[in-house]
Amino acid sequence: MVPDNRESDESVTGTHEQALLTAAEAFAGPFYAEPGRAYHTGVHVRALLDALAGRGVWTPALALAAWGHDLIYDPRASDNEVRSADVFGDWLAAQGAPADLQAEVRALTLATRHTVPVTTRAEALFVDADLSVLGAAPEAFDAYDRAIRVEYAHVPGDAYRAGRAAVPRGFLNREWLYLTPEFAGLEPQARINLARALARLS
Secondary structure, X not given: OOOOOOOOOOOOOHHHHHHHHXXXXXXXXXXXXXXXXXXXXXXXXXXXXHHHHHOOOOOHHHHHHHHHOOOOOOOOOOOHHHHHHHHHHHHHHHOOOOHHHHHHHXXXXXXXXXXXXXXXXXXXXXXXXXXXXXXXXXXXXXXXXXXHHHHOOOOOHHHHHHHHOHHHHHHHOOOOOOOOOOOHHHHHHXXXXXXXXXXXXX
């Protein structure tokens, strides 16, 4: 678990807050509609937002990060989150967003690399929401799994199976998939889904 740090979103409130969120959706929309995307689309962003709102933990900073975290998605690249953070950060700065909000949204975006431990409760919630699809109902998880394969259509079958198997195996090797109480209930189904995915790839 992570410390219960407070999200620093107090500086974006009321009308300005809503205007910024509306503008973020309009700015991000074309990125998520790019050809070749099958999972990393606007549907994924809205599912992430719904996962946060449904658990009563939605904040403006988390919502902005949701729209910004997958702006850049190139399955051949390994720096998508950094590039997304850069592009969205430049946009936030151009909108006059407060510096603390810009910094938090960047940190949230980089947390979705899933490579280093999170340091705040907001990051933990965002990472959990991003991974909530792993604990979805089997049919929804399988649709996600197929969509990822579409995004990696350029990779031959054997190479894809070998490389992709490392993903469910890595998650299954974790002591906990979810870091917050709000998402902990997804853990059992996520492990079932990941084990099925790994079996399919073997």
